[in-house]
Amino acid sequence: MSFVPGLFHWLCLSTILFSIGLYGVMTRRNAVGVLMSVELLLNSAAMNFLIFNHFAAKPFIDGAVMALFIIAVAAAEAVVAMALFVAIFRSRKTVDVTQIDTLKG
Amino acid sequence: MNPAELTHTIVFYGLALVSIVAALLVVTVKRIFRAAVALATVLVCGAGFYILLDYDFIAGIQLLVYVGGIVILIVFAVMLTSSLEDTEIRPSKSRKALGIISSLGFLATALIAFQSTSFPLSAPTPEQPSDVALEIGRKLLGYGSDGYVLPFEIISLLLLSAVIGAIVVARNPLKKSSDLSGQSEQSDGSAT
Numbered sequence: 001m002s003f004v005p006g007l008f009h010w011l012c013l014s015t016i017l018f019s020i021g022l023y024g025v026m027t028r029r030n031a032v033g034v035l036m037s038v039e040l041l042l043n044s045a046a047m048n049f050l051i052f053n054h055f056a057a058k059p060f061i062d063g064a065v066m067a068l069f070i071i072a073v074a075a076a077e078a079v080v081a082m083a084l085f086v087a088i089f090r091s092r093k094t095v096d097v098t099q100i101d102t103l104k105g
Numbered sequence: 106m107n108p109a110e111l112t113h114t115i116v117f118y119g120l121a122l123v124s125i126v127a128a129l130l131v132v133t134v135k136r137i138f139r140a141a142v143a144l145a146t147v148l149v150c151g152a153g154f155y156i157l158l159d160y161d162f163i164a165g166i167q168l169l170v171y172v173g174g175i176v177i178l179i180v181f182a183v184m185l186t187s188s189l190e191d192t193e194i195r196p197s198k199s200r201k202a203l204g205i206i207s208s209l210g211f212l213a214t215a216l217i218a219f220q221s222t223s224f225p226l227s228a229p230t231p232e233q234p235s236d237v238a239l240e241i242g243r244k245l246l247g248y249g250s251d252g253y254v255l256p257f258e259i260i261s262l263l264l265l266s267a268v269i270g271a272i273v274v275a276r277n278p279l280k281k282s283s284d285l286s287g288q289s290e291q292s293d294g295s296a297t
Contacts, residue, residue, distance in 0.1 A: 004110055005117040007226065008219055013121050013154075015215045017128050017147070019208040024132030026204035027196040032182050036131055036144045039175060043151050046167075054158045058227045061237055064163050065244050065253055071170050072260045076267035078175045082182040083271035089186040090277070096194075 010051040017044040031088070031095040035081045039074060046070040117157060124150035135192040138183050145176045162238040 017040060024037030046067040053063025085095050092100060106114075123146065130143035148171040155164035196204070248254045 004114050007224060011219045015212055016125055019212040020128040020132055022211060023204045023208040027200055030137050030193045032137055033140060036140055036179060040128055050155060050158050050160055055226055056224055061240050064160055064241055067163050069256060069260055071166060075170055075175055076264050078178045079267045079271045082178050083275035085182050086185050086275045095186045
């Protein structure tokens with residue numbers, strides 16, 4: 001197996017970054033930490049679009065357009081999440097996701 | 106292996122090492138502000154990867170929007186919701202085990218799937234469009250069968266509604282309580 005980065009190496013990289021983000025989503029207690037882990041997930045998804053565009057659809061650039069859309073959605077998500085955290089912190093004095101359980105039945 | 110390929114390989118593995126270590130710091134470090142700095146490192150490395158893949162324009166957008174915008178927003182969120190010296194309580198053992206099992210399970214499943222799939226690769230050196238940014242602009246505003254003008258407009262509406270929604274949610278309700286018009290506007294906002 002050659003060490004020159006091919007499709008498999010790139011996919012390994014983005015999958016490793018995705019699983020690290022998944023671990024963060026499941027273990028972080030601070031809501032801002034969860035948001036950062038979600039950003040890791042979105043970043044690796046955008047990278048996957050570009051990898052497949054580079055290796056499997058070279059003359060076209062549809063994957064790059066999709067990566068742009070992912071970046072825009074990530075920006076919108078970060079804005080809304082930050083507003084929610086500020087509002088929650090104002091009323092509950094914490095952003096620990098294990099403490100925010102008012103909706104729990 | 107020619108020199109260009111060698112440089113490409115070395116840069117790839119160097120960036121991969123840095124970004125994986127920084128990503129691990131993002132999810133494990135106790136001080137949430139340091140995690141934000143590590144996230145910025147991961148995103149800068151991501152821009153480096155995009156340059157390696159010949160998408161310079163996307164790399165620029167990544168630096169502008171992610172590193173310049175989203176990381177700054179997250180730093181603001183850190184500063185507004187907790188003191189910078191605050192440390193996070195470690196996750197419980199069972200939660201940690203669950204996270205490790207699910208993420209390693211996902212990683213193993215995905216890697217086995219990649220290993221056993223033969224992807225229809227394009228020819229080794231096909232010609233790239235001469236100006237990627239120009240081509241992306243054509244795609245974004247094209248209304249033919251291969252254009253993205255509808256998603257483009259929907260994204261712009263999404264960003265507008267996110268900004269307005271964020272202002273409504275994060276506004277301090279106590280400040281406007283004496284002002285009647287402000288209060289009715291506030292209740293309108295929370296109803297939507």
